[in-house]
Amino acid sequence: MTTPNPLSSLHLEAIPAGTIELRDARSGASRQVALEPFSIGRTPVTAAEWEELSGALGGGNGSTPAHPVTWFNAIKWCNQASAAVGLVPAYSLEDRDVVWHLGADGFRLPTEAEWEWACRAGTTGPRYGELGDIAWTDADQVDGPQDVAGKAPNTFGVYDMIGNVWEWCWDFADTARYGDYRSLRGGGWADPDWSCRASVRRGSAPDAVLEDVGFRVARGPVGTIGAESAQGWSGVDDWQRAQIRGPLPIGWTPHRGLRKP
Numbered sequence: 001m002t003t004p005n006p007l008s009s010l011h012l013e014a015i016p017a018g019t020i021e022l023r024d025a026r027s028g029a030s031r032q033v034a035l036e037p038f039s040i041g042r043t044p045v046t047a048a049e050w051e052e053l054s055g056a057l058g059g060g061n062g063s064t065p066a067h068p069v070t071w072f073n074a075i076k077w078c079n080q081a082s083a084a085v086g087l088v089p090a091y092s093l094e095d096r097d098v099v100w101h102l103g104a105d106g107f108r109l110p111t112e113a114e115w116e117w118a119c120r121a122g123t124t125g126p127r128y129g130e131l132g133d134i135a136w137t138d139a140d141q142v143d144g145p146q147d148v149a150g151k152a153p154n155t156f157g158v159y160d161m162i163g164n165v166w167e168w169c170w171d172f173a174d175t176a177r178y179g180d181y182r183s184l185r186g187g188g189w190a191d192p193d194w195s196c197r198a199s200v201r202r203g204s205a206p207d208a209v210l211e212d213v214g215f216r217v218a219r220g221p222v223g224t225i226g227a228e229s230a231q232g233w234s235g236v237d238d239w240q241r242a243q244i245r246g247p248l249p250i251g252w253t254p255h256r257g258l259r260k261p
Helices: 045-055 073-083 112-121 235-242
Strands: 012-015 017-023 030-035 036-040 091-094 097-100 166-172 182-185 201-204
Touching: 012 112, 017 112, 030 112, 036 112, 045 073, 073 091, 112 166, 112 182
Parallel strands: none
Antiparallel strands: 012 036, 017 030, 091 097, 166 182, 182 201
16 A cells, blocks of 8 residues: 655745845845755645644644744754655754755755745846735735735745745854844735845744744755755854954844854
8 A cells, every 4th residue: 555645735846046146234245146956845834734744733724834833843844754755854953953964855944045036036126026916914914824825926836935924944044143043034924015025034043933934845955965055055154153253232142052164
């Protein structure tokens, strides 16, 4: 008898290679990132898909995005999903230390560069369409996440990258200023229009339980196991930023727990 695939509803779209310009609002710097092809979830991971592997969450049901999901739990779910379908898990975890194995073919979180490239889908404006057509935001006056794919996709065939729930990415938010906070993208159902843009970043602790936060998966080996950079992310840069010395601005908390690459 054939064992049913617990992730039969999890669809990914192929995203082509390309180059994207990323801007850092704090420093005012910008950089060009060349991306290899990868795949990304057609929608955020739904509550039903989450439950297949990890049990019911406190929020979400059926076709709504899984929420609230911590960054650590999203990482663990990616590894569970990889094991469930016979892929090589992308991560190893030891306490709060997570290593991304770049050559693995398993499910993972997108980097910020991958996320923004997949979101923009060749567009250059703040969004890939009119906000009311593509996103659930505070303008819709809803009281929580809505069923995925309820509004228009972008030209890559990807839904809900703006609005509905914020989505975890792999990258640290800023290892000089925000410790081990990880990045969130996309805006949520309760956010105003200025928060629901392709370039907007938010950060939070990787174990924070936030009602408006979910995630979508990516796939695709983009380097060799043991490497420290891929798809716009650099472990060396993370470590170097965290080495900031001297008097710190109020509220800055450098990430002193990073291992040196």
